[in-house]
Amino acid sequence: xxxxVNVSARLPVTARVLNGxxxxxxxxGGVATGLRTALSERENLWIGWPGISLGRLGxxxxxxxxxxxxxxxxxxxxxxxxQRGFYESISNGVLWPMLHSQPDRLPVELKHWDDYADxxxxxxxxxxxxxxxxxxxxxxxxxLMLLPAMLRERLPEARVGFFxxxxxxxxxxxxxxxxxEELLEGMLGADLIGVHTNGYQRNLLATLRSLLGLRPxxxxxxxxxxxxxxxxxxxxxxxxxxxxxxxxPELREATARMKEASAxxxxxxxxxxxxxxxxxxxxxxxxxxxxxxxxMRGNVRLLQVAVPSRTQVAAYARxxxxxxxxxxxxxxxxxxxxxxxxxxxxxxxxQDELVTFYGAAYVMLVTPVRDGMNLVAKEFIASRIDGDGVxxxxxxxxxxxxxxxxxxxxxxxxxxxxxxxxxxxxxxxEERRARMRRMRERVLGYTVRTWADExxxxxxxxxxxxxxxxxxxxxxxxxxxxxxxxxxxxxLLLDYDGTLVPLQATPEEAAPDETLRVLLRRLAARPLxxxxxxxxxxxxxxxxxxxxxxxxLHAEHGLWSRRAPSGPWRQRVRAKExxxxxxxxxxxxxxxxxxxxxVEEKSFGFAxxxxxxxxxxxxxxxxxxxxxxxxxxxxxxxxVLEGNAVLEIRxxxxxxxxxxESVAAAAPPxxxxxxxxxxxxxxxxxxxxxxxxxxxxxxxxxxxxTARLTGPVDVxxxxxxxxxxxxxxxxxxxxx
Numbered sequence: 001x002x003x004x005v006n007v008s009a010r011l012p013v014t015a016r017v018l019n020g021x022x023x024x025x026x027x028x029g030g031v032a033t034g035l036r037t038a039l040s041e042r043e044n045l046w047i048g049w050p051g052i053s054l055g056r057l058g059x060x061x062x063x064x065x066x067x068x069x070x071x072x073x074x075x076x077x078x079x080x081x082x083q084r085g086f087y088e089s090i091s092n093g094v095l096w097p098m099l100h101s102q103p104d105r106l107p108v109e110l111k112h113w114d115d116y117a118d119x120x121x122x123x124x125x126x127x128x129x130x131x132x133x134x135x136x137x138x139x140x141x142x143x144l145m146l147l148p149a150m151l152r153e154r155l156p157e158a159r160v161g162f163f164x165x166x167x168x169x170x171x172x173x174x175x176x177x178x179x180x181e182e183l184l185e186g187m188l189g190a191d192l193i194g195v196h197t198n199g200y201q202r203n204l205l206a207t208l209r210s211l212l213g214l215r216p217x218x219x220x221x222x223x224x225x226x227x228x229x230x231x232x233x234x235x236x237x238x239x240x241x242x243x244x245x246x247x248x249p250e251l252r253e254a255t256a257r258m259k260e261a262s263a264x265x266x267x268x269x270x271x272x273x274x275x276x277x278x279x280x281x282x283x284x285x286x287x288x289x290x291x292x293x294x295x296m297r298g299n300v301r302l303l304q305v306a307v308p309s310r311t312q313v314a315a316y317a318r319x320x321x322x323x324x325x326x327x328x329x330x331x332x333x334x335x336x337x338x339x340x341x342x343x344x345x346x347x348x349x350x351q352d353e354l355v356t357f358y359g360a361a362y363v364m365l366v367t368p369v370r371d372g373m374n375l376v377a378k379e380f381i382a383s384r385i386d387g388d389g390v391x392x393x394x395x396x397x398x399x400x401x402x403x404x405x406x407x408x409x410x411x412x413x414x415x416x417x418x419x420x421x422x423x424x425x426x427x428x429x430e431e432r433r434a435r436m437r438r439m440r441e442r443v444l445g446y447t448v449r450t451w452a453d454e455x456x457x458x459x460x461x462x463x464x465x466x467x468x469x470x471x472x473x474x475x476x477x478x479x480x481x482x483x484x485x486x487x488x489x490x491x492l493l494l495d496y497d498g499t500l501v502p503l504q505a506t507p508e509e510a511a512p513d514e515t516l517r518v519l520l521r522r523l524a525a526r527p528l529x530x531x532x533x534x535x536x537x538x539x540x541x542x543x544x545x546x547x548x549x550x551x552x553l554h555a556e557h558g559l560w561s562r563r564a565p566s567g568p569w570r571q572r573v574r575a576k577e578x579x580x581x582x583x584x585x586x587x588x589x590x591x592x593x594x595x596x597x598x599v600e601e602k603s604f605g606f607a608x609x610x611x612x613x614x615x616x617x618x619x620x621x622x623x624x625x626x627x628x629x630x631x632x633x634x635x636x637x638x639x640v641l642e643g644n645a646v647l648e649i650r651x652x653x654x655x656x657x658x659x660x661e662s663v664a665a666a667a668p669p670x671x672x673x674x675x676x677x678x679x680x681x682x683x684x685x686x687x688x689x690x691x692x693x694x695x696x697x698x699x700x701x702x703x704x705x706t707a708r709l710t711g712p713v714d715v716x717x718x719x720x721x722x723x724x725x726x727x728x729x730x731x732x733x734x735x736x
Contacts, residue, residue, distance in 0.1 A: 002159075003135045004044040004456065007127055009091070009143035011073050012036050014051035015064055022060040024050075024067055031165055034375065035140075037238040038452030046073045047126055053080035076126050078119060085115030091143040092310060098177050099142055099166045100276045100370040105315065110178045117146060120186075124150040131155055136459060139190065141165045146182065149189030161459040162190035165235070166372040167398070168200040171207040184212055188223050192459045194233045196373045196398035201232050209619040215645065217680060222699075233455045234402055235373050236447040242382035243444070245355045254352075255359035264301040264339065265425060268361035270354065270376055271368070272309040273346070275319050278369045278394065278411040279306060283326040283342070285367075285411075288418035290334050290341060298339045300425060302365075303357065305345045320346070358383035363390045363424045366397065367411040373398035377406070381443045387433050390424040392417075402442055405435030476707040476718065480694060484722055487672035489528045491663050492719075493685060495656075495677035496535035496542075498644050499698050502712050503611065512545050519716060522723040524550040530667075534558065534659050536648055536681060538602050539569050556602050557650055557681055558658040572658055579636040580606075583649060586632070587625075594621040605638070605650040622647055643679040656681055657688035664690055676715060 012032040016023045027033075039046075050064060054077050057064060061077065068075050078086070089112035097105035124147055127137060137160045139147050148162045164187075174180060184207065187193055195201050205216045214221050220229050245251060259266075267286070271277035286302050306323065310316045327344045334341045349357070358364070358380045366377045374397040381391065381403070393399060393406035400408055409420045427435075476484075484490075494500055497510055504510045524531045532552035535542060539555035539562070546553060547565060554561045555569075562569045584601070587608050591597040596612030608625060610618035626647055629640045637652040656677075664673055675685045678698035686695035686705060697705035698715060709715050 002043075002460070003132065004039060004042050005127060005131060005135050005137045006035065006039060006044055006046045006140070007123060007137065007144065007147065008032075008035070008046070008048045008140040009087070011046060011048035011050050011068070011075065013068070013071070013073065015057070015075075016052060017056060017058060017060055022063055022067070024064070027051075031140075031235075031375070034235060034237060034448040035452075037241065038448045041449075042456075044072060045130060047123070047130065048073075048076060049078060049083065050075040053078060053083055055080050074126065074130055076119075076123050078122065082115045082118060085112030086119035087143065088310070088313060090116035092313065094177070095142045095145070095183075096166070096276075098173060099169055101167070101169045101173055102276070102370070103173055103176055105275075106176065113179060120144055120146040120150060123147050124154060127151060128154050131158060133157070135159075136456060137161065138163070138456070138459070146186035147189075149186045152189035159459055160190045161192045161194065161455060162187055163194040163233070163455065164200070164372070165196070167370055168195055168204045168207070170203050171210045174203070174207050175211060180211055184208060188221070188228050190228065191226075192229045192231060192455070194231050194455050196232070196234050197401050198232050199401075200372075200398070201230055204230055206623055209623050213619065215619050217642075217644075227699075229458065231455070231458055233451055233458075234398060234446070235375065235451045236443065236449075237375050237378040237382055238449075239378070239382035239444045239447045242355060242358075242379055243385050245351065246359055246383045246385045251352060251355055251359070254356045258356060258360040262301060262360075264299055265362040266360055267300060267302045267363045267365055267421065267425075268305075268357055268380075269302065269365045269367075270305045270349070270357065271307065273306040273316060273320055273323070274309050275315065276368050276370050278367045279304065279323055280319070280326060281369065281411045281414060281417070282365055282367045283323070283330065284414045285417035285421060286342070287326075287330050287333075288414055289421050290330070292418065293422060296422075296425070297334055297341075298336070300362075301339070301341055301343060303343045303345070303361075305347075305349055305357070307348050308346065354379070355383050359386070361389060363392055363421065365392050365421070366399070367392065367394045367409060367417065368397060369394070369411050371397040371399075375399075377403065378443045381436070381439045384436060384440070387436055387440070388429070389436055390427055390432055391435075391439065392420055392424050402446075403439045404442075405437070405439040476696065476709065480707050481718075481721075483672060483694065484674065484718070489668055489671035490526065490530075490722075491667050491671055491673045492523060492529070492531045493656075493660060493663060493673070493675040494531065494533050495679075495682050495685070495698075496533055496537065498678035498712070499676055499682075499715055500533070500712060503644050516716070517546070517549060519719055519723065520546070520549050520551055523719060526723060530663070532659065532663060534656050534677075534685060536607065536643065536646075538600075552663075554656070554659045556605060557648070557654055557684075558656050559602075559604055559651065559654045561659065561662070572654065579633065579638060583629075583633070583636075583638075586628070587649075590621060590625045594618060597621065602650075604654075605648065607649070608647040609645065611645040618645070641680055643681055648681065655684035657684035660685055660688035664688075664693075676709075 012027050013024050014027055065075060093107060123144060137151060137158055139162045141164060148160050151158060151160050208214045208216055208221055219231060220227050269282055271279055290297055327342045330342050331340055364380045366374055368374065377391055377393055377399045391406040393403060393408055394411050395408045407420050407424050409417045411417060497503055500516060501510045501512060520531055523529065530552060532554060533546060534554040536557050537555060539560045542553045542555050552563045559572055560569050561572060583606060587599045587606055591599050594610060594613050597610040600607040600609060610622055626640055626642060638649055639652050641648045660675060673689055673693040675689055676696040676698065677685050689695055695705040696707045696709060698709050699711055
């Protein structure tokens with residue numbers, strides 16, 4: 001297992017010099033705690049700022065470095081002025097609000113961008129000095145968005161992963177950022193970019209198309225000669241630790257005392273005091289609950305913990321004043337000598353206090369207006385070993401995608417949030433426990449260790465090749481090559497465009513040359529071998545190009561099949577056609593507005609080609625068209641898929657996997673079935689393979705393939721070796 005060089009803006013500790021004495025304490029943040037747990041069983045080095053500037057550190061630098069080294073930490077030392085420009089002005093003053101979809105908070109004038117870039121370079125200096133061959137570098141979050149590209153330039157052979165712990169906003173919002181291209185190009189220095197949700201991944205892919213003119217696939221994008229993977233990895237928590245703490249006798253007793261001390265049911269909110277957390281809107285919703293439901297007065301209280309955050313920033317100081325005012329107003333309007341509606345704690349809390357609060361809460365309120373994941377919601381669930389409690393959760397958190405038992409709310413809708421809180425307070429016990437059971441299954445089953453293991457395993461799998469390595473040799477493991485060349489019974493399922501021939505500006509230019517036709521004949525002549533070409537092209541095109549060859553032909557992604565030149569074409573499924581006329585009009589309108597695009601009509605579907613369009617505009621229009629089709633065809637029996645510079649609209653249920661299943665079912669026992677393809681439509685071809693089948697991805701194709709090749713040249717070279725090996729070994733097999 002390789003060493004992980006973990007890089008974050010802050011170390012999981014904070015250094016201070018008090019009365020001339022150096023003190024180092026652990027940080028309590030959810031991400032820092034989670035990462036510490038996730039990497040505890042791996043050899044790792046953690047690089048980051050230790051929380052104190054060089055000027056304040058004075059003569060304690062050497063002592064601090066020694067202390068950090070004992071804990072596997074390495075400090076990036078920064079001057080205070082530069083650190084404040086990097087952290088306060090750009091990271092928290094510009095990137096934080098924009099990534100959380102708060103464009104109104106973008107400052108009128110951008111200052112200190114040079115500090116942001118310089119600090120990223122300082123991190124690159126430290127990482128470069130610490131890196132050893134074989135190390136995996138894992139960079140974290142929006143403060144270090146430029147760092148991956150800097151490391152790629154300095155350490156071209158290093159494996160670099162980048163994880164964004166905050167949301168990635170829609171392209172229309174990200175486009176407002178100054179230096180937007182530099183930020184994107186910085187992230188693309190990584191081999192793997194991770195985000196929490198599918199929605200963030202879609203936003204990032206659309207932004208790369210729009211602002212950089214790239215042509216991403218489903219989860220990969222080509223950047224020059226490199227392929228960058230964009231993956232979804234929802235971060236978990238150390239669920240076992242939280243459950244273990246909740247089970248400790250002293251904390252169980254503290255939880256019981258807290259419940260007994262309050263005659264009211266407790267609504268709990270625990271947040272950093274940050275404008276993204278929605279604390280002010282939550283207070284308005286609680287106030288609305290008390291206005292509407294007199295029976296709740298005296299019987300429910302809100303315990304709101306606000307952990308101080310960025311207290312030196314003016315926007316946060318104003319937020320504190322606003323929250324203080326709301327708490328005072330609610331308590332003044334509804335409170336009594338016996339009952340205080342809002343118990344407000346503006347301070348940090350210990351882990352023991354946190355778990356006690358979680359256990360005593362009747363309802364947990366997690367209602368940010370935007371949040372990348374929100375680990376508090378998962379910590380609450382992990383701590384509820386009693387199987388009870390209700391989670392009210394903002395639909396604008398990453399966690400909302402994973403926790404089906406939560407009561408979801410739109411925090412911008414105060415009235416409905418108040419109604420949802422009332423619903424949570426009045427749920428029958430059986431339903432409360434059923435909801436909590438579903439959520440605990442997810443939280444306990446997908447922990448922070450699972451998250452880290454999945455990300456690092458994907459990063460290891462996506463290890464870049466050195467320029468001197470031959471893709472055809474290194475990307476197909478020797479054991480796989482031997483199986484391909486020595487299989488006695490063989491079935492080859494071959495995609496056409498992008499696999500057997502290069503992609504062309506116009507599809508008609510991709511007609512096979514005589515070299516390819518001869519190769520397919522040689523493969524088909526191999527004893528006990530069948531060759532099948534599985535394409536999105538029409539049967540008329542395949543017939544004209546390959547119809548005289550002794551190979552199986554499968555057109556329109558498997559809708560039509562012909563097993564032999566003399567056999568008939570057979571239609572696999574039949575589809576209703578009421579959607580065809582309006583769809584044709586939509587596709588033609590988009591083609592008219594996209595110079596170089598064209599519509600191809602098939603027997604039961606369409607293809608919208610944009611290979612002849614300009615890269616950036618064509619991809620933008622394809623993205624817009626796909627989003628539009630997903631909406632207007634929601635009830636139609638069709639699927640919309642994106643291939644290489646083409647959108648395919650095909651009947652629902654038709655895919656290349658049907659061909660795989662058919663060929664596998666007809667093959668004798670012991671037959672090796674091999675599928676080779678280059679785009680999203682070939683994922684279906686791969687997915688339907690038997691367990692012992694071989695999938696070979698071409699270019700930036702799906703990452704779950706058994707092996708990889710860089711392009712059609714390497715595919716033909718591999719097929720040529722299979723044909724040669726079969727010719728040379730035929731006599732031997734016959735004799736035996």
